[in-house]
Amino acid sequence: MNRHRPTRYFARSQVTLVRAVWMVVAAILAAMTVFPLFWMVSIAFKTSSEAFSPNLVPAAPTWENFSYVLTGVPFLRYMFNSLFVSATVTIVALFFHSMAGYALARLRFPGREMIFLAIFSTLLVSLPVIIVPLFIIVKAMGMLNSYAGLIVPAIFNAFGIFLLRQYYLSLPREIEEAAVIDGAGYWRIYWSVILPLSRPILSALTILFFLANWNAFLWPLTIVSDPDLWVVQVGIANFKGQYSASWNYIMAASAIVAVPMLVLFVIFQRQIMDSIKTSGLK
DSSP, rough: GGGGGGHHHHHHHHHHHHHHHHHHHHHHHHHHHHHHHHHHHHHHHHHHHHTSSOOOOOOOOOOOHHHHHHHHHHHHHHHHHHHHHHHHHHHHHHHHHHHHHHHHHHOOOHHHHHHHHHHHHGSSSOOHHHHHHHHHHHHHTTOOOOOOHHHHHHHHHHHHHHHHHHHHSOHHHHHHHHHTTTOOOOHHHHIIIIIHHHHHHHHHHHHHHHHHHHHOOHHHHHHHHGGOOOOOOHHHHHHHHHHTTTTTHHHHHHHHHHHHHHHHHHHHHHHHHHHHHHHOOO
């Protein structure tokens, strides 16, 4: 028995060493993630003369930057535009994407796999590649400088359809078969059975869709020239051009924009963790 003790002690030391290394790596990555946020917040509380000082902690924190951003420019209007566009796109996209994902996962019809491959292939095409023809189409439809021009092109997202299809393929068919025996049709099965089971994955997609549209910049910049329809990212870009040296105002605006995302994540963090465990996103 004594001959095995050094071996066991050595094995435990190796495990402890590996854990310590991973903890150090995790701490470094966490510091790299948190530092830019801390730097942004620290500058947001500095005066213009202190903005480029090496001290991260401001000597005398001030709320003047936030007050100016909220009252000196129509920033609340920009936030309303972003909130309205992001919420509308998220709700409409989840509704249509869930129906498309259910049809591609459960219904059998000719060309189903080809349709799915065609939708999935659009993930290889980025927005800058199609922005010119998309702009021409939107202009021909009379949707320039309108909420429709901001919302309609952003609804389609192949990633959401793909993710929901893969999630629905993992659901047991016995649940649907029991609903069919009870006399339920496709719509009743989708609405009363599939959607309640989709809450974890829909919560995760809510965060992803809302965040993507909240941070959208290129398409709103291209499609809208009316300042009353600017979203927050376009507003911050214009704010930067107008006050190129006032980084304290820019960081204050960025901090305000980050707050809704933090609140949304806190609300849906449990559903996001459940979706990661149940949908295979590891």
